[in-house]
Amino acid sequence: MPGPAPRVVFLGLDGATEAVLRPAFERGWMPNLEALWDRSATGTLWSSEPMVTPVAWTSFLTGCNPPTHGIHEFHAIDPAARTIIPNHAGRIRVPTLWDAISESGREVVSLGLPMTYPPPDVRGIVVAGSDAPGLQWAFAQCPEFGEEIFRDLPGYSHKVLWKRRPRTLDELRSVSLRNREVFRAQAGAAERADARCDWSAMMVHFHNLDGIQHRLWPYLDLDETAAHQPEWTAEVVACLRELDEAVGRLLELASRRDAAVIALSDHGFGPCRALVDVNGLLCRAGLQRRLPYGTRLSYRLSRIRDRFDRWKRRRSPEGTSRRGPRSIEGEVGCDWSRTAAFAPFGQLCGSIFLNEDLVSGSSAAGRTIGEIIDALRAAEDPDTGLPLFADAFDVAERYNLDPAAEGLPDVLAPSTDGYQAMAKWAPFSRSLLRPDPNLPATHRYDGVIAIDAPGVSPDTRLDAELPDVAPTALALLGQAVPEFMEGRILDEAFDRDEASIGTAATGGPGIRPARRPIG
Structure with missing residues (x-):
């Protein structure tokens, strides 16, 4: 690469997947994104473990894996108070990409990114995402900018709009109209932030793309789950077109500012075969008594x-x-006097804790953890024979930490693609699996990435992980990559006949080895 880029624009396409993007390009729904893909190095961006919002976006933001950054789910346990507490930005254990850029004297613009509340103390403008408790709290770091947005862009929202699958066409049209308004306002907010701030990195996160796919997948007419209802499909396509228009405005902004562009998603998507009752599986294995x-x-x-x-x-x-x-x-x-293991929270992953009042001592704990892992690894869909969990592992053993001290589960069991593990379940239901008409699609591990920057090789097919994005962005900006970052610089995205961005950024080898989780 001939030299670092002066700026980087991140397009946070929550849940974007090639299973949707490629047909959308072919059908002419998203010409701006298609043009970006055509001139970029593109490929798969593998999600975190588990593949849920706070874990995945923290992995992007820190360049680290969950054992290092400390976020493993939406929630954690406070062992002293015996309560469930929400994860938030204050619980991230390492500095972030925004910290690294700010500490170099540069400014950032971050709009709507999860795990940025409470807001970090960085130069520039940070508007929190859907985990902020309200819109005014989302603008806590930049209240004057918030006043401008409230006045001039009343359509701006940090909320997740698609709370359920619409029950009527009128309901669909109403939420679709609101979603399109939000996409427009997000692009407008970025343009106004650009006028206020001499930024080096800008992130605009489009969270509602995730909800569109969760709730409306059949109306995209992609696979055997297609609903073939043209009026419904028209509303979904209208949302995708509006998102593409917003992306087009951001690409124009990037061009004016000579910025590189990195588009990425935190995970992929696909049809949801069934929800899985994690506590029910523990009951069936004799590890819990309701x-x-x-x-x-x-x-x-x-x-x-x-x-x-x-x-x-x-x-x-x-x-x-x-x-x-x-x-x-x-x-x-559950009956705590007869319960050895329980899952108090969790989506897309079994997050299982030992009942320390019943299971005491390392020997008993080890045996119980082994029983939990065996039960989850053996769990199958009786109709397909497919495993319900992609893995099940001892957190202390794999991550080399004390889960009880950090409020983490003793066992994590990420769902197999197509299944969604759930802690919450109807209390007297005997079924361990059930389809959910309200959730026709769910997360998969294969997200996407596209890099458009000086020296990029558009024919390159990338195979990357979320922690690789932050060090690659810092290298593009000509900054040293902090030692704690576990991702690698994606040198293969760039013409190897040119200078390596890794050498330009760090003074050392272009590709830094990733330090991946054990196992």
Whole structure:
């Protein structure tokens, strides 16, 4: 590569997958993204383990894997208080890409990226994503910019809009109209941030692409799940076209500012065959005993207390109920005197904890963990014979840490593509698997990446991981890559006849070896 780029624009295409993008390009739905793909080095960007929003975007933002950055799920356990607490930016254990750029004296613009609340203390403009408890909190780092956006772009929102699959065409049209307004406002916010800030890195995160695919996959007419309802498909396509228009505006901005462009997703997508009852599997394996009907008083009281606490928080000066702790007893209705293992939270991954009151001592814990792993690895879909979990592993052994001290599960079991592990389930359901008409599609590991920068080789097919993006971006900007980053610089994206961006950035070898999780 002839030299570093002065700026980098990141397009955060949440959940983007080749299974949607390629047909969208062929059908003429997304010409701006298609043009970007044609001139870029493109390929697969493998997601985190598990492949959920806070883990994946933190892996991008830090250039590290979960054992290093410390975010393993939407939630963690406070072992002292025996409560479930939400993960947030303050729990990230290492500096971020935004920190590295800011510490070099440069500015960043970050709009809507998850795991940026509470806002980091960096130069530039940071507007938090959907994990901020409200829109005014999303602009906590830049309140004056927030006032401008509230006044001039009232369509801007940090919310996830697609809460369920629309039940009527009118409902679909209403949410689709709102989503298109949000996509337009996001591009407008980026243009206004550009006028305020001499940024070196800009991220615009389009979270609602994820919800479109979760709820409306059949109307994309891609596979055997296609619904073949033209009026519904027209609304979905209208959202994709509006997203593409927003991307086009950002590509024009990048061109004016001589910025490299990195488009990426945090995971892929595909049809959801079934939801999986994690606690039900533990019950079937004899590792958990649910409370029988008529004996659930303590469970119900815990839930009432949790709801009352949320009610009080909503009426506090901060006015939010989203960030507070919840009791374990209010989430898992089981007989604790006969329960060895439980999953208090988790989507797309079994997040399983030992009941330390029942399982004490390293020998007993080791045996129980082995039983959990055996049960989950043996779990299959009776209709297809497919395994329900891609893996199941001892967190302490694989990550070389004490999960209890960090509030982490003792066992993690990422879902197999096409299945979604769930901690929450109907309390007296006997079925361990069920399709969910409200969730026709779910996450898969194969996300996407496209890099358009000086010296890029468009014919290159990339095979990358989320932690590789941050060091590659720093190399493009001519900055040294911090030693703690575990990703590698994607030198193969660039013409090897030119100077290596890795050499330009670090003064050392162009490709830094990735330090991947053990196993």
